[in-house]
Amino acid sequence: MSARTLYDKIWDDHVIAVQDDGTCLIGIDRHLIHEVSTPQAFEGLRAAGRRLRRPDLTLAMPDHNVPTSDRDAPIADPQSALQLQVLAENCRDFGIEYYEMTAPEQGIVHVVGPEQGFTLPGVTLVCGDSHTSTHGALGALAFGIGTSEIETVFATQALLLRKSRNMAVRVNGALALGVTSKDVALHLIGLIGTAGGTGHVIEFMGSTIDAMSIEARMTLCNMAIEAGARAGLVAPDDKTFAYVQGRPRAPQGPAWDDAMAWWETLKSDADALFDRLVEIDAADIAPTVTWGTSPEDSAPIDGAVPAIDTDPAKAAAMRKALDYMALQPGTPMQEIAIDQVFIGSCTNSRIEDLRDAAAVLRGRKVAASIRRAMVVPGSGLVKRQAEAEGLDRIFIDAGFEWREPGCSMCLSMNPDKVPAGERCASTSNRNFVGRQGPGARTHLVSPPMAAAAAVTGRLTDIRKMEIA
Numbered sequence: 457m458s459a460r461t462l463y464d465k466i467w468d469d470h471v472i473a474v475q476d477d478g479t480c481l482i483g484i485d486r487h488l489i490h491e492v493s494t495p496q497a498f499e500g501l502r503a504a505g506r507r508l509r510r511p512d513l514t515l516a517m518p519d520h521n522v523p524t525s526d527r528d529a530p531i532a533d534p535q536s537a538l539q540l541q542v543l544a545e546n547c548r549d550f551g552i553e554y555y556e557m558t559a560p561e562q563g564i565v566h567v568v569g570p571e572q573g574f575t576l577p578g579v580t581l582v583c584g585d586s587h588t589s590t591h592g593a594l595g596a597l598a599f600g601i602g603t604s605e606i607e608t609v610f611a612t613q614a615l616l617l618r619k620s621r622n623m624a625v626r627v628n629g630a631l632a633l634g635v636t637s638k639d640v641a642l643h644l645i646g647l648i649g650t651a652g653g654t655g656h657v658i659e660f661m662g663s664t665i666d667a668m669s670i671e672a673r674m675t676l677c678n679m680a681i682e683a684g685a686r687a688g689l690v691a692p693d694d695k696t697f698a699y700v701q702g703r704p705r706a707p708q709g710p711a712w713d714d715a716m717a718w719w720e721t722l723k724s725d726a727d728a729l730f731d732r733l734v735e736i737d738a739a740d741i742a743p744t745v746t747w748g749t750s751p752e753d754s755a756p757i758d759g760a761v762p763a764i765d766t767d768p769a770k771a772a773a774m775r776k777a778l779d780y781m782a783l784q785p786g787t788p789m790q791e792i793a794i795d796q797v798f799i800g801s802c803t804n805s806r807i808e809d810l811r812d813a814a815a816v817l818r819g820r821k822v823a824a825s826i827r828r829a830m831v832v833p834g835s836g837l838v839k840r841q842a843e844a845e846g847l848d849r850i851f852i853d854a855g856f857e858w859r860e861p862g863c864s865m866c867l868s869m870n871p872d873k874v875p876a877g878e879r880c881a882s883t884s885n886r887n888f889v890g891r892q893g894p895g896a897r898t899h900l901v902s903p904p905m906a907a908a909a910a911v912t913g914r915l916t917d918i919r920k921m922e923i924a
């Protein structure tokens with residue numbers, strides 16, 4: 457057989473049938489579901505009088521609509537209350553395991569899946585959510601699907617798919633102190649654009665990726681979707697296996713050995729061909745911050761808002777973005793004052809993210825000009841772990857709010873919103889118009905950069921701050 461990429465290998469392993477036009481029926485191993493994208497899919501099943509093919513391979517939890525405080529009180533927003541009630545009822549009716557809002561395991565699906573060992577190397581994993589790409593960090597082929605596909609997976613545990621092309625993003629060298637995988641992601645998207653990965657599955661490789669923790673790789677794969685890719689992947693290695701071993705849903709005993717025999721083959725062959733290759737030198741990556749309304753609108757923190765593009769179409773888009781963001785070309789990034797700080801989302805709400813932010817905040821205070829700073833752990837387990845390490849005290853002493861797990865301020869589907877006209881340094885993944893609330897202005901940053909902005913009240917170069 458000819459040389460294959462990691463993507464080729466996982467794909468080939470899951471092909472059930474090939475149609476004349478090349479479309480493949482692909483078996484699906486894991487299905488995560490949340491309250492936003494599933495109601496119609498359940499309705500469709502009901503209307504057709506069908507059951508779930510594999511409820512045991514399906515795991516549900518609410519994350520987008522949950523409030524992040526006062527969890528014992530009834531949910532004030534009727535729409536959100538209904539979303540949660542419908543998900544709970546659907547899970548009960550169709551026999552799906554459901555982490556309710558107050559369960560210790562509840563959190564953002566993309567944080568909980570890996571944490572519970574539900575996400576495994578070499579599996580196909582889907583969810584009605586674009587950031588499903590996150591799970592690729594463990595070497596799972598993971599991608600977002602639409603509501604009708606959710607219904608198909610419910611009924612058949614398979615999907616008709618066209619294969620994507622292979623793209624390699626190779627990053628080599630050591631990242632400077634204070635530069636994180638979030639910066640690698642923002643730097644990459646700045647380089648290739650939000651359409652740069654369209655039609656491709658990106659495999660991240662190179663010594664920089666090898667040196668990253670599993671959680672750092674999750675941040676990177678999380679944002680593969682913002683680079684337009686169908687999915688992000690990192691070949692599983694010893695770190696991956698150590699991360700997975702012993703998790704509640706991971707295989708054990710002989711099943712573990714069987715799994716390892718397959719997982720150890722999960723790497724691209726040395727002579728495998730990629731349709732596209734992007735090479736990045738880690739030394740070129742500064743802490744990276746967005747200035748506009750697309751994740752590709754970024755600049756190094758020691759840079760400035762760029763000059764208006766000479767291309768007329770791009771110039772018009774830039775003017776519109778800068779008008780929304782109330783910024784001028786040439787403004788140094790470090791002169792941008794911040795009103796709000798949000799540390800959270802499926803991009804950056806894991807324990808290492810909280811540790812990184814807390815290291816900056818230890819012994820420091822949130823600037824008086826900051827109207828609100830909040831930390832939202834990605835899951836109940838992350839929250840408990842952070843509390844066991846005393847991180848909650850560091851955040852609270854600095855002036856942050858310490859909240860319950862959920863999507864929170866990443867998108868305005870719950871009470872956590874950035875008021876119109878205010879500017880937020882946010883560890884999330886999308887800076888779209890209105891994303892954090894109508895009229896809200898978002899600057900995407902890493903967790904240490906969010907903490908630094910909280911302390912100084914403006915976007916700040918973390919490399920210039922002393923960290924305890």
Ligand SMILES: CC(C)[C@H](C(=O)O)[C@@H](O)C(=O)O
Nearest residue numbers: 492493520584585586587867
């Ligand atoms: C609401 C949900 C379907 C959506 C997604 O698909 O990603 C959300 O999670 C987001 O980040 O915009």
Ligand code: SF4
Nearest residue numbers: 587801802863866867
């Ligand atoms: S945290 Fe944000 S990006 Fe992630 S699933 Fe929730 S809304 Fe989507």
